Amino acid sequence: MGESNWYVVHTYSGYENKVKADLEKTIENRKLHDQILEVAVPLEEVVEIKNGVKKTSQKKMFPGYVLINMIMNDDTWYVVRNTRGVTGFVGPGSKPVPLSEEEMYHMGISHGEVQVDFEEGDNVAVISGVWEGTVGTIQSINQSKQSVTIHVDMFGRETPVELNFTEVRKL
Template identity: 30%
Template structure:
């Protein structure tokens, strides 16, 4: 099935995989922490040079993430794919980027190269496009609590009564930001509840 003009339904939402016939999605490597600056600069250049028929959407997928520290919750905007910008565009018949478009992109501060081979960018698969666009759709939903651990992880307590103790993650209460860690205390494995920000991976 062609991805030139294709929709995917996810839940109750319909995601348009391509805005215009002939356009596909590509991944552009950019300097770390320069994703938004690159996106804004490219969007300005597209308008100034009248390239709307060649370049469509330019996206930096982000997610609202809630972090708890000492019982105080703050919301941060987290980039889901650090170091990458997603560009919807038309390429030449041989798969290469039109020369004038390539120069415009390369002259933008912070830009690296497209993911691909032999100087030609590789188009994203429909599955990856759907996943990326769904992340964009969900960006404005209630923030999630980002706990960077999973059951079975080896962790070390950085602060608190059990500072420097090491143990294994037993379970997590994501809503409260609490991680239950199995610590060896007086020779016995003991479950201890610790705020997630007090832990680090070993």
């Protein structure tokens, strides 16, 4: 089948999240989960002080670029290349070049499995992001995406929410 690697895709400026959403929808529709494993728009926390008020916000680390963990073949290349907003893969000519281990390390991406101190069924508190302060029960853990799915109570209904490992803490 081939090994998955991280590739960098150039997008129109400001289209990074739209490209990510469109690609994830295409992966779902074409059942490409086993070939395109993750689509990421790397963000970094930035602390700004405006009018004497300290505010933390998320900024794109690489505006105009999206990272994709995928197995490169004709199908996946075609899907990514023909996503609206994508101008092309980063690499010489039309040949995409995967990121090296060193480049991935500097971006905070690692291939190894992350050890976590929680498992399915555990109650966790959300410690950052839009769901901060929420408590939920882990329904599933996705090691390749480094995420957990928890159920939160929204408008009186149990709603599944996918969160990064770094956003939750075991209770």
